[in-house]
Amino acid sequence: MNRKIIFLLVLGLIFSGCKKEEKIATNNNKLKVSVTLLPYADFVNRIGGKFVEVNTLVPPGASHESYEPEPLKLIELGKSDAYLLTGSIWEFENTLTGKIRSGNEKLTFIDLSKGIKLNGNNPHVWLGIKEVKIISENIYDYLISKMPEEKEYFLSNKNKFIAQLDSADNYIKDIVEQMDNKAMLVYHPAWGYFADEYGLDEIAIEKNGNHPKASDLAKLIDKAKALKIKTIFMEKQFDSSPAKTIADEIGAKIELIDPVPPDFIKNLYDIAEKLKRSGN
Known part of the structure; x- marks a missing residue:
């Protein structure tokens, strides 16, 4: 039906x-x-x-x-x-x-x-x-x-x-203050409010709800290399293939983060720890 x-x-x-x-x-x-x-x-x-x-x-x-x-x-x-x-x-x-x-x-x-x-x-x-x-x-x-x-x-x-x-x-402020690179490469552009609070620069792979085109991927790869990004933050609710393509090209790792967590406080500390070990 x-x-x-x-x-x-x-x-x-x-x-x-x-x-x-x-x-x-x-x-x-x-x-x-x-x-x-x-x-x-x-x-x-x-x-x-x-x-x-x-x-x-x-x-x-x-x-x-x-x-x-x-x-x-x-x-x-x-x-x-x-x-x-x-x-x-x-x-x-x-x-x-x-x-x-x-x-x-x-x-x-x-x-x-x-x-x-x-x-x-x-x-x-x-x-x-x-x-x-x-x-x-x-x-x-x-x-x-x-x-x-x-x-x-x-x-x-x-x-x-x-x-x-x-x-x-x-806790998050203390971690971010120690990060040399404030770029936060994510798949889905959900983290603007979070990034703004800590002076992070959100860079999103997805555009307008769609996978990036090949030309956009190429630009993102060049930008990520220039910024020396070592971690891509991937939301587990989305297809990770574009993020994996970029990660392979720039030698970065992928960390899963959750934009809709059932336990908000626990999720904040989880994100903080992943920022801490991001190497950015």
Whole structure:
């Protein structure tokens, strides 16, 4: 059956039992929220703790650039108290929410990018620590608006998370300060917010969602040689063949990094260690 037809049929089923599900969520004393990406589930769980239940649309290992949500994920979305959005700049989410909004007037949509200074058309706001702090404040504001009696609990969790972010931030700064070469050659241009915070120069292999042409690869190889780049940072959700071509030509190694980690803090330290041993 055509995927669009399936999608529309699912949308028709998503919200038929909303009132019943809202009562169940209330009885369990938990807010049921949906997010698009794993890092956002991590943020919500860290702050909401025992008072939240999170449905994540894009599963581990899937590309957040091209994934089509499974029907069951959409059904879970329909049972949610709110959909906590990555932000209006992301085309994937805009397309998805446009269809969902027309099918359900009761589902609340919260834009977690509110207050973030956007970097051009780059939607990957969750990869910058400064931006994640703002996202955390927006999550906190939503939670206390729904459960004001648990304000101190949410505040304590948020402050703990902010402290963990600050510790990771200082650790990364110390490592980057010791790097002679601040060029960060990556496959997918997701790291602009991260790179800006630490004075790194993000150089992306992919262009406009497509593999580079042969002429572009040649230019990248020349540039990488000129910059004496020794490491290429490859996102595991994408085809690594172009990165391998460049690595072979310049004698560089490939390090896998995750732009949509299930554990954000752990991922920051993982990236830091890979920057440390990059040789750049």
